[in-house]
Amino acid sequence: MRSNDTEPQSAKPAATVLVVDDNPINLKLVSDLLAFEGYRVLKADDGEKAAASVQEDPPDLILLDVDLPGIDGLTLTKRLKGDPPTADIIIVALTAFAMKADRQRAMAAGCDAYVTKPINTRELPAQVAELLQRREKPRT
Numbered sequence: 001m002r003s004n005d006t007e008p009q010s011a012k013p014a015a016t017v018l019v020v021d022d023n024p025i026n027l028k029l030v031s032d033l034l035a036f037e038g039y040r041v042l043k044a045d046d047g048e049k050a051a052a053s054v055q056e057d058p059p060d061l062i063l064l065d066v067d068l069p070g071i072d073g074l075t076l077t078k079r080l081k082g083d084p085p086t087a088d089i090i091i092v093a094l095t096a097f098a099m100k101a102d103r104q105r106a107m108a109a110g111c112d113a114y115v116t117k118p119i120n121t122r123e124l125p126a127q128v129a130e131l132l133q134r135r136e137k138p139r140t
């Protein structure tokens with residue numbers, strides 16, 4: 001494998017983002033948006049497929065719809081955050097709920113951030129970039 005150590009920051013390998021949503025329109029919207037930004041994008045349309053994808057090809061960040069058939073997003077978050085090999089993956093809840101209590105439930109489940117649907121296509125790439133950068137910096 002080629003080393004990127006001496007290359008400028010902009011030439012770093014793209015981060016991998018897993019997008020999970022059972023709504024095909026939303027899944028395509030978010031996936032296309034992040035692929036356009038240069039991320040390597042993986043997709044899943046339910047919780048079981050998302051869990052299998054994480055095991056097979058661990059992403060740097062998951063954009064996770066909370067309301068999924070089968071394993072719901074918050075249950076999957078608790079599972080991933082409770083398992084050391086996957087605990088460091090950044091999880092962003094995609095929630096349709098505007099209620100503060102629902103956002104709190106997402107954070108209590110272990111999500112690192114949440115984004116309220118409908119997706120703001122201007123803001124989401126910046127939010128994702130900021131979360132990935134925040135993890136790269138050593139904690140102060």
Ligand SMILES: [Mg+2]
Binds near residue numbers: 065066
């Ligand atoms: Mg859904």
